[in-house]
Amino acid sequence: MASKTKQFQLDVEEQFRAVAGQFQTFQILNEEGELVNEAAMPDLRDEELQELMRRMVYTRILDQRSISLNRQGRLGFYAPTAGQEASQIASQFALEKEDFILPGYRDVPQIVWHGLPLSQAFLFSRGHFKGNQIPEGVNVISPQIIIGAQYVQAAGVALGMKKRGKKSVAITYTGDGGTSQGDFYEGINFAGAFKAPAIFIVQNNRFAISTPVEVQTAAGTLAQKAVAAGIPGIQVDGMDALAVYVATKEARERAVNGEGPTLIETLTYRYGPHTMAGDDPTRYRTEELDNEWELKDPLVRFRKFLENKGLWSEELENETIEQAKEDIKEAIKVADAEPKQKVTDLISIMHDEMPFNLKEQFEIYKEKESK
Ligand SMILES: Cc1ncc(C[n+]2csc(CCOP(=O)(O)OP(=O)(O)O)c2C)c(N)n1
Numbered sequence: 001m002a003s004k005t006k007q008f009q010l011d012v013e014e015q016f017r018a019v020a021g022q023f024q025t026f027q028i029l030n031e032e033g034e035l036v037n038e039a040a041m042p043d044l045r046d047e048e049l050q051e052l053m054r055r056m057v058y059t060r061i062l063d064q065r066s067i068s069l070n071r072q073g074r075l076g077f078y079a080p081t082a083g084q085e086a087s088q089i090a091s092q093f094a095l096e097k098e099d100f101i102l103p104g105y106r107d108v109p110q111i112v113w114h115g116l117p118l119s120q121a122f123l124f125s126r127g128h129f130k131g132n133q134i135p136e137g138v139n140v141i142s143p144q145i146i147i148g149a150q151y152v153q154a155a156g157v158a159l160g161m162k163k164r165g166k167k168s169v170a171i172t173y174t175g176d177g178g179t180s181q182g183d184f185y186e187g188i189n190f191a192g193a194f195k196a197p198a199i200f201i202v203q204n205n206r207f208a209i210s211t212p213v214e215v216q217t218a219a220g221t222l223a224q225k226a227v228a229a230g231i232p233g234i235q236v237d238g239m240d241a242l243a244v245y246v247a248t249k250e251a252r253e254r255a256v257n258g259e260g261p262t263l264i265e266t267l268t269y270r271y272g273p274h275t276m277a278g279d280d281p282t283r284y285r286t287e288e289l290d291n292e293w294e295l296k297d298p299l300v301r302f303r304k305f306l307e308n309k310g311l312w313s314e315e316l317e318n319e320t321i322e323q324a325k326e327d328i329k330e331a332i333k334v335a336d337a338e339p340k341q342k343v344t345d346l347i348s349i350m351h352d353e354m355p356f357n358l359k360e361q362f363e364i365y366k367e368k369e370s371k
């Protein structure tokens with residue numbers, strides 16, 4: 001008997017096409033550093049444009065130095081950031097000091113530019129508890145290692161700000177892989193339901209360690225995941241600092257005006273390995289793909305744009321590089337001067353009042369450490 005193709009009454013294919021068609025990539029500068037969307041050009045002063053560039057160049061150096069310090073055994077955990085500068089630095093650049101950052105493990109640059117001393121970022125890398133003692137007035141928490149967990153916390157921090165009548169936002173970051181976690185959906189749904197002033201950034205660098213985004217999800221874009229939470233979802237060229245800045249700035253304005261959260265997917269790429277713990281990207285990425293993304297480099301593009309305006313020069317570039325190297329040297333010195341942490345330190349900072357079981361352990365370690 002010949003099989004008959006069933007005729008469905010509902011056109012689900014059309015539904016998908018319509019959804020995917022809504023998510024166009026927002027771009028202001030093309031790969032040549034040309035203004036392709038003049039209407040969207042942000043209202044930034046020349047000095048601000050230069051500062052944004054300075055921070056990206058500085059962060060690229062910080063990445064290179066962190067990698068080499070890790071190889072020398074002078075840093076511990078480190079997740080490389082080169083390639084993601086526009087996505088990271090330009091989104092932080094759109095914030096105010098009173099905004100709160102809840103970072104993932106790759107988001108150290110944002111919290112450093114938000115006020116965390118570099119020496120503490122290095123101590124965090126070394127697993128030293130002093131790295132997690134955030135100075136008063138610096139609105140960040142330590143980078144989260146559990147994928148997506150900070151999305152739920154960001155919804156809570158944002159709701160807390162709203163309840164206190166504050167005109168500030170909570171911003172959080174995860175990766176393409178992070179959007180598969182339950183916490184991701186719980187966070188955006190909760191924030192949407194309560195119109196919490198949160199900004200959810202998904203840095204889509206195409207891979208979750210070795211898993212390509214095409215294998216990660218059947219969704220055509222990650223931005224469209226916002227639709228189910230009833231919040232705006234925006235896909236941005238994550239190698240374009242100006243586009244990332246504008247998307248984040250507008251999300252911030254909506255949030256403080258009581259219009260709720262926004263999800264921003266930044267299309268980006270990490271040039272280096274996943275972390276410094278033995279990942280070899282040549283096993284899962286082709287040279288062609290690497291080359292394709294290097295042509296989109298956020299620094300090259302923004303540098304060209306600024307040079308054409310007479311706002312950037314080799315001299316400024318070199319000054320920035322020297323400043324970064326000097327600061328890093330100094331920060332490592334400060335981190336090195338920190339006494340080695342003891343188990344008793346860890347136990348004593350955990351509770352206001354030490355529970356009896358920890359008291360027992362505290363005494364045991366006090367005894368051991370005195371020898
Ligand atoms: C809940 C949880 N599951 C698994 C891991 C192990 N892990 C660490 S990083 C990573 C991939 C994350 O990829 P993505 O979200 O794309 O972020 P990226 O590292 O690319 O910035 C995984 C699976 C983890 N840290 N937490």
Ligand SMILES: [Mg+2]
Nearest residue numbers: 175176207208
């Ligand atoms: Mg990723």
